[in-house]
Amino acid sequence: MADVDVSQSKGKQKHSKKKSKRIAVRIDMTAMVDVAFLLLTFFILTSSMNKPQTMEINLPPGESKVEVAESNLLTLRVTDNFVIFWNIGVEKPAKIAFKDLKKFLEEKNKANTRLITLVKVDKKAKYIHMVDIMDELNIAGVSRFSLAPMLESDKKILEKL
Amino acid sequence: MSKSKRTNYKMDMTAMVDVGFLLLTFFILTTTFRPPQVTEIILPESHSAFKLPDADVMTVTVGKDGRIYLGVDSENLREKIFGTEFRLKAGVEVDVNSLAGLLTKARISNPKLRTVIRSDKDAEYGTIERVMDVLQKTQITRFNLVTNLEK
Numbered sequence: 001m002a003d004v005d006v007s008q009s010k011g012k013q014k015h016s017k018k019k020s021k022r023i024a025v026r027i028d029m030t031a032m033v034d035v036a037f038l039l040l041t042f043f044i045l046t047s048s049m050n051k052p053q054t055m056e057i058n059l060p061p062g063e064s065k066v067e068v069a070e071s072n073l074l075t076l077r078v079t080d081n082f083v084i085f086w087n088i089g090v091e092k093p094a095k096i097a098f099k100d101l102k103k104f105l106e107e108k109n110k111a112n113t114r115l116i117t118l119v120k121v122d123k124k125a126k127y128i129h130m131v132d133i134m135d136e137l138n139i140a141g142v143s144r145f146s147l148a149p150m151l152e153s154d155k156k157i158l159e160k161l
Numbered sequence: 162m163s164k165s166k167r168t169n170y171k172m173d174m175t176a177m178v179d180v181g182f183l184l185l186t187f188f189i190l191t192t193t194f195r196p197p198q199v200t201e202i203i204l205p206e207s208h209s210a211f212k213l214p215d216a217d218v219m220t221v222t223v224g225k226d227g228r229i230y231l232g233v234d235s236e237n238l239r240e241k242i243f244g245t246e247f248r249l250k251a252g253v254e255v256d257v258n259s260l261a262g263l264l265t266k267a268r269i270s271n272p273k274l275r276t277v278i279r280s281d282k283d284a285e286y287g288t289i290e291r292v293m294d295v296l297q298k299t300q301i302t303r304f305n306l307v308t309n310l311e312k
């Protein structure tokens with residue numbers, strides 16, 4: 001690329017002044033450009049474009065207990081292999097497919113605006129299952145839900161089915 | 162003859178170099194470095210659109226194997242909570258039982274701290290449940306779960 005030929009310009013100084021002037025303007029930028037492209041590759045490779053998103057959860061303070069009428073309580077139970085059961089109050093739990101969950105939640109909340117959803121996830125279930133359920137709740141616009149531990153008694157109810 | 166050969170080699174790279182520098186400036190200015198990770202975490206995906214806050218974040222990381230790590234983004238705070246030797250570490254492995262004490266300590270040092278849970282998608286829910294239980298007991302009733310945006 002462009003470079004200053006020092007020896008040549010020195011040798012030809014006598015011949016023509018014009019030529020030496022033209023050569024002297026040239027600066028060797030090869031190294032600079034190399035470094036610039038090196039940095040460019042580095043920044044392209046290391047930059048992370050997508051910032052992680054977050055999901056907000058509000059838990060009630062430890063001591064408080066909320067009394068809810070049975071008819072207003074929708075319980076979702078999620079087993080360790082991601083089978084979802086739902087029931088209202090003390091009804092018998094029924095299975096529901098994950099893809100129908102959003103529609104189901106929207107319908108139930110439209111039918112009863114005071115509905116509170118209680119999500120019980122099995123301890124052995126995967127974290128992503130819980131996130132998926134919460135995501136569906138958020139999409140369905142259900143803002144009032146709570147998480148509760150899945151107790152042995154819950155498991156027994158599901159086993160009986 | 163030799164001179165014409167030399168001129169044949171010349172290529173006008175000005176435009177390319179210009180674009181190169183433009184891109185370079187762009188990437189230098191927009192880049193934010195990925196914070197160092199304690200363990201490899203594959204985040205779950207969700208449709209939630211809240212952004213993770215930039216500063217004052219306390220991260221509880223739960224690995225695939227159920228190990229729990231606690232990290233804060235400020236070096237000074239890290240030093241205060243865990244001791245000088247952990248100043249440059251992104252996170253420290255903690256026990257569930259000692260988590261409550263450390264969380265309280267961190268919150269006293271910086272009341273503005275936001276708590277986030279960052280967990281691998283294949284981690285057992287039981288571990289997360291225990292962590293959330295600890296959070297609730299230490300009066301952290303508002304926290305965030307870190308997820309990737311689902312496409």
